[in-house]
Amino acid sequence: MLELKQLHTHYGLSHVLQGVNITVGAGEVVLLCGRNGVGKTTVIKTIAGWVAPTSGSIYFDGVELNGLAPDRICRLGIGLVPEDRRIFPGLTVEENIRLGFLQCPRRPAAQSRRALEQVYGQFPRLKERRKQMGTTLSGGEQQMLAIARVLVGAPKLLLVDEPSEGLAPIIADEIFAIIERLRADGITILMVEQNVHRALDVSSRFYALERGQVIAQGNAGSRVDRDALMKAIAV
Numbered sequence: 257m258l259e260l261k262q263l264h265t266h267y268g269l270s271h272v273l274q275g276v277n278i279t280v281g282a283g284e285v286v287l288l289c290g291r292n293g294v295g296k297t298t299v300i301k302t303i304a305g306w307v308a309p310t311s312g313s314i315y316f317d318g319v320e321l322n323g324l325a326p327d328r329i330c331r332l333g334i335g336l337v338p339e340d341r342r343i344f345p346g347l348t349v350e351e352n353i354r355l356g357f358l359q360c361p362r363r364p365a366a367q368s369r370r371a372l373e374q375v376y377g378q379f380p381r382l383k384e385r386r387k388q389m390g391t392t393l394s395g396g397e398q399q400m401l402a403i404a405r406v407l408v409g410a411p412k413l414l415l416v417d418e419p420s421e422g423l424a425p426i427i428a429d430e431i432f433a434i435i436e437r438l439r440a441d442g443i444t445i446l447m448v449e450q451n452v453h454r455a456l457d458v459s460s461r462f463y464a465l466e467r468g469q470v471i472a473q474g475n476a477g478s479r480v481d482r483d484a485l486m487k488a489i490a491v
C-alpha cells in the first residue's frame with residue numbers, strides 16, 4: 257500500500273532523513289520507533305506532504321506522492337493524527353469531529369451522519385461528551401477525539417504520531433486497545449511510538465530509525481526480531 261524508497265529530507269542544511277526505505281502492506285500495523293530526534297515525525301510529515309522530500313520517492317496505492325499538497329494526499333486516503341492532537345479551542349467534541357469532513361472530504365455529504373454514528377459506535381465516550389468543549393476532555397479522550405476526527409474522512413492509511421504521549425499507563429493501554437480494534441476493522445496504520453514494548457504487542461511489523469536511517473526491522477511477533485530491536489535501540 258505504501259512504499260518509501262531512498263527517502264531523503266532536509267530542514268535547511270540539516271540532513272534529517274538519509275535514505276529511508278519502508279513499506280506498509282494493506283491491513284498491517286507498522287511501528288516506527290527509535291530515540292528522540294532521529295527523524296520519526298519527519299517520516300510521517302514527509303508522507304503527509306507537510307514537509308517536501310529532497311529526493312527519493314513515496315508511492316501510495318501506486319500513486320507517487322512526491323510534490324503533492326497535503327490536502328491532495330489526504331483525499332487520496334491518508335489521514336494524519338498529529339503528535340500535538342490539535343483539538344480546536346471553542347468547539348465542542350462533535351464540532352471538532354465534524355471538522356474532519358471539511359479537512360478531508362472523502363465521503364459524500366449524504367454519508368456524513370452515518371460516519372458520525374460509526375465513530376460514536378467506536379468511541380462511546382465521545383458520544384456521551386459530544387456537547388462538551390473539546391479542550392476540556394482528558395488527555396486520553398483528546399487522543400480519541402484526534403483519531404475520530406481523522407476516521408470520519410474514511411482513510412485507507414492512518415498515520416499516528418505518538419498516540420500514548422503524556423498519558424498515564426492505564427489510559428495509554430486504552431489507546432493501544434483502540435489501535436488493535438482499528439487493525440481488526442482492517443485499517444492500515446503506520447504508528448510512531450516511544451512506548452515500544454506496548455506498541456509491539458499491537459503491531460505486525462516494526463522499523464527502527466537511527467540518525468535518519470533504518471537500523472533494524474522485523475516481525476513484531478518474532479521473539480528473535482524483538483530482541484534484535486531492543487539491542488539496536490537499547491531500551
Ligand SMILES: Nc1ncnc2c1ncn2[C@@H]1O[C@H](COP(=O)(O)OP(=O)(O)OP(=O)(O)O)[C@@H](O)[C@H]1O
Pocket residue numbers: 267270272290291292293294295296297298299
Ligand atoms: N521544522 C524543523 N526545522 C528544523 N529542524 C527540525 C524541524 N523539525 C524537526 N527538526 C529536527 O530534525 C530532527 C528530527 O526530528 P523529528 O521530530 O523527526 O524526530 P523524532 O524522531 O520524531 O523525535 P521525537 O521522538 O523527539 O519526537 C531533530 O534533530 C529535530 O530537531
